[in-house]
Amino acid sequence: GDSVTQMEGPVTLSEEAFLTINCTYTATGYPSLFWYVQYPGEGLQLLLKATKADDKGSNKGFEATYRKETTSFHLEKGSVQVSDSAVYFCALTGGFKTIFGAGTRLFVKA
Amino acid sequence: DAGVIQSPRHEVTEMGQEVTLRCKPISGHDYLFWYRQTMMRGLELLIYFNNNVPIDDSGMPEDRFSAKMPNASFSTLKIQPSEPRDSAVYFCASSLDQGAEAFFGQGTRLTVV
Numbered sequence: 213g214d215s216v217t218q219m220e221g222p223v224t225l226s227e228e229a230f231l232t233i234n235c236t237y238t239a240t241g242y243p244s245l246f247w248y249v250q251y252p253g254e255g256l257q258l259l260l261k262a263t264k265a266d267d268k269g270s271n272k273g274f275e276a277t278y279r280k281e282t283t284s285f286h287l288e289k290g291s292v293q294v295s296d297s298a299v300y301f302c303a304l305t306g307g308f309k310t311i312f313g314a315g316t317r318l319f320v321k322a
Numbered sequence: 323d324a325g326v327i328q329s330p331r332h333e334v335t336e337m338g339q340e341v342t343l344r345c346k347p348i349s350g351h352d353y354l355f356w357y358r359q360t361m362m363r364g365l366e367l368l369i370y371f372n373n374n375v376p377i378d379d380s381g382m383p384e385d386r387f388s389a390k391m392p393n394a395s396f397s398t399l400k401i402q403p404s405e406p407r408d409s410a411v412y413f414c415a416s417s418l419d420q421g422a423e424a425f426f427g428q429g430t431r432l433t434v435v
Contacts, residue, residue, distance in 0.1 A: 244421050255326075255413055255426030256365075263421075301365065308377060308420045309355065314364045 214239040218302045218313035225292055226321050233287040233316045235276075235302035243306035245269075245278050245285040250299045250315070259287075259300070292320045328414050328427035335434055340402040343430045345414030346395055355424060356389055356399050357413040365413075371397065404434045 219234040237245065244263045248256040260269030265280035274289045285302060297320045302313040327346040335341050347354045355370040369379040374391045382389070386405070391397040401408055411431050415424040 246423060253428075255415075255428050256424075257426065258423045261423060305421045308353065308372065309367060309370055310417075310424050311367075312365045 214243065214304060214306050214311050216302050216304055216311055216313035218300075218316055220314070221299075221317040222319055223316060224319045224321065227294055228291045229320075231287070231289040231292045231296075231318070233300055233302075233318070235285045235287065235313060237283050237285065237302075237304050239283075239304055239306045241306055243304040245276070246303040246305070246310070247274070247276055247285070247287050248301040248303060248312070250301065252298075256301060292318070294320045294322050296320050326414055326416055326425050326427035328412075328430050330430060331428065333430060333432045335404055335432070337405055337434055338403045339434075340400065341404045341408075341432060341434075343399040343412050343414075343432070345397045345399070345427060347397070347414070347416030348425055349395065351416035351418050351425070353417045353420065353424075354391060354397050355415040355417075356397070357415065358410045359413060359429070360410045368399070401432075404432075406434045409433050 215238045217236050246261045247259040249259045250256045260271040262269040262278035268277045276285050276287045299315045299317045301315045303310050329344045352373050356368040358366045368381045369389045371391045389399045411429045413426050413429045415426045417424045
């Protein structure tokens with residue numbers, strides 16, 4: 213079945229460091245890919261998405277490119293801030309439901 | 323729209339009691355999902371509905387769990403009887419269409435003592 217694998221956390225970075233969170237997927241067909249973010253005490257909210265191969269999703273300085281050849285959708289940000297501390301979930305939707313990765317917790321130190 | 327609304331935000335109950343969690347999806351969204359989040363198991367899909375009809379309940383852990391969607395603006399997740407291992411954060415989410423982004427509520431933190 214469809215699945216999402218993302219790098220284990222926690223990831224701890226200093227402010228202004230470069231961020232990469234790896235995500236790979238297994239799916240039949242052509243899924244849409246998403247990154248969601250969860251701040252403490254809140255539900256998940258969409259960060260960015262890409263619906264077809266080579267699409268780049270971007271939002272709030274975060275980017276991810278849909279790579280069909282490597283079945284990947286890695287999340288990147290050039291300069292993280294303390295306010296980016298949260299849990300990040302990679303997800304795919306290939307049909308009626310969304311499959312989430314396990315989540316990667318990010319801590320950003322001032 | 324106010325987004326997906328869940329109630330209560332927090333619930334503490336004793337083992338053996340019935341617990342009912344409530345969700346109001348975003349108006350016009352045809353899909354509704356119930357998820358459970360724990361440290362050990364992450365985010366698990368329990369059940370989802372399309373146009374108020376349950377489509378896939380394979381994630382419901384046991385017969386103690388049941389979910390209903392009597393109309394397009396309301397859904398419940400019931401646990402009867404509750405057990406300490408049911409303690410988790412339960413999220414409701416809705417989406418406009420298949421393949422579309424899911425909008426999450428703020429969750430209900432359930433503690434069964």
